[in-house]
């Protein structure tokens with residue numbers, strides 16, 4: 415299982431082994447990681463699962479048009495490495511990935 419490190423807004427770091435196919439959002443919300451709201455449950459319709467991809471960005475598929483348009487509505491600063499964590503699926507390629515969670519989601 416790929417191991418993902420989440421850096422919460424407080425700076426606290428949590429490493430989680432995610433089953434392949436799970437989204438990074440699911441991994442966070444299922445393990446009590448702070449900093450993800452995920453109001454729409456992963457439908458790419460709320461932008462409250464915003465994260466900053468700190469590593470492995472070159473191994474991710476490009477964001478869809480829907481994700482790109484939702485990224486226009488994130489509450490915290492949008493950065494070049496901003497993604498929606500519900501759209502990022504765990505795979506062996508992402509083992510060791512680090513994501514940082516923004517200071518606010520809404």
Ligand code: FES
Pocket residue numbers: 439451452453454455456457458459460461462463484498499500501
């Ligand atoms: S959980 Fe709503 S956009 Fe990701």
